Amino acid sequence: MNIKISEVANLPTEFGDFRVQVFKEGHKEHLVIFKEKLEEIPIVRVHSECLTGDAIGSLKCDCGAQLEYALIMASQTNGMVIYLRQEGRNIGLLNKINAYALQDIGLNTIEANHQLGFGADERTYEMVTFILHHFNIHKIKLLTNNPDKIRSISDIEIVERIPIIMKSNPHNEAYLNVKKDGMGHLL
Template identity: 75%
Template sequence: MNINISNEANLPSRFGKFKIKAFKEADKEHLAIYTQNLTDIPVVRIHSECLTGDAIGSLKCDCRDQLEYALDYINKNGGMVIYLRQEGRNIGLLNKINAYALQDEGFNTIEANHQLGFSADERTYEVVTQILHHFNIHKIKLLTNNPDKIKSISDVEVVERVPIIMEANTHNKNYLDTKKDEMGHLL
C-alpha cells in the first residue's frame, strides 16, 4: 500500500493541544491526531468520518459524541485518534443521505444499506496498521465498541478494549439498538 505522509503540525483545539499528520491513501486522506508524548501502549480511537454527525451535529447517530469523548479522553490519557475518511460506513455521502431517506421510511441502518446494494458495513482498516507502524506503535488500548475493529487490526496487539458508551436520544435509539443487536457492538 502506497501512502504519502504530510509533515507534522500543531493542532490546538478545544479538547487540548495535539499534533496532526495526514496520510494519503489513493484518493482518501486520513488523519492522525495525537498527543505530544505517546505512551508505550497508547489509547487509540479509530473514527470513521461522519460529516452529518461530526460537523453538523446530527442526532441520528452518536458519531460526534464519540469523537468528542475520544479527543477529550486522549488529551487526558495520551494517545491518538485515527480519523478515517470512510463516510457512511464507506458508502459515501450521497449514498449515506439516500440511506437516511430509507431510514425515514422505516428501514433500519443495515436494511437501508442493503436496499442500496451495500453490505451493512463497507469500511476497511488496513491503513490503520500502516499509520500505527509509522509511529512505531505495536500495542494499543483500543477505544471502541465495535468488535470488527478489534478483529481487523493486524500486526498490532490490542491489549485492552476501552468502552466508549454514549447516551441514546430519541433520534438515535433505534440506530444504536441495531448496532448492538444486529452488528454485535458492545453497548
C-alpha cells in the same frame, strides 16, 4: 500501498493541544491527531468520518459524541485519534444520505444499506496498521464498541478494549439497538 504522508503540524483544539499528520491513500486523506509524547501503550480511537454527526451535530447517530469523547481521552492520556475517511461506513456521503431517506420511511440502517446494494458495513482497517507502524506503535488500548475493528486490526496487539458508550436520544435509540443487535456492537 502507495501512501503519501504529510509533515507534522501543531493543532490546538478546545480539547487540548495536539499534533496532526495526514496519510493519503488514493483519493482518501486520513487524519491522525495525537499528543506529542504518546504513552508507551496509548489509548487509540479509530474513528470513521461522519460529516453529519462530527461537524453538524446530527442526533441520528452517536458519532459526534464519540469523537469528542475520544479527543478528550487522547488529550488526558497522551493518546491518539485516527480519523479514517470512510463516510457512511464507507459508502460515501451521497449514499449515506440516500440511506437516511430510506430510514425515514422505516428501514433500519442495515436494511437501508442492503437496499442500496451495500453490505451493512463496508469499512476496512488496513490503514490503521500502517499508521500505527509509522508511529512505531505495536500495542494499543483500543477505544471502541465495534468487534469488527478489534478483529480487523492486524499485527497490533490490543491489550485492552475500552468501551465508548454515549447516551442515546429519541433520534438514535433504534439505530443504536440495530448496532448492538444486528451488528454485534458491544453496547
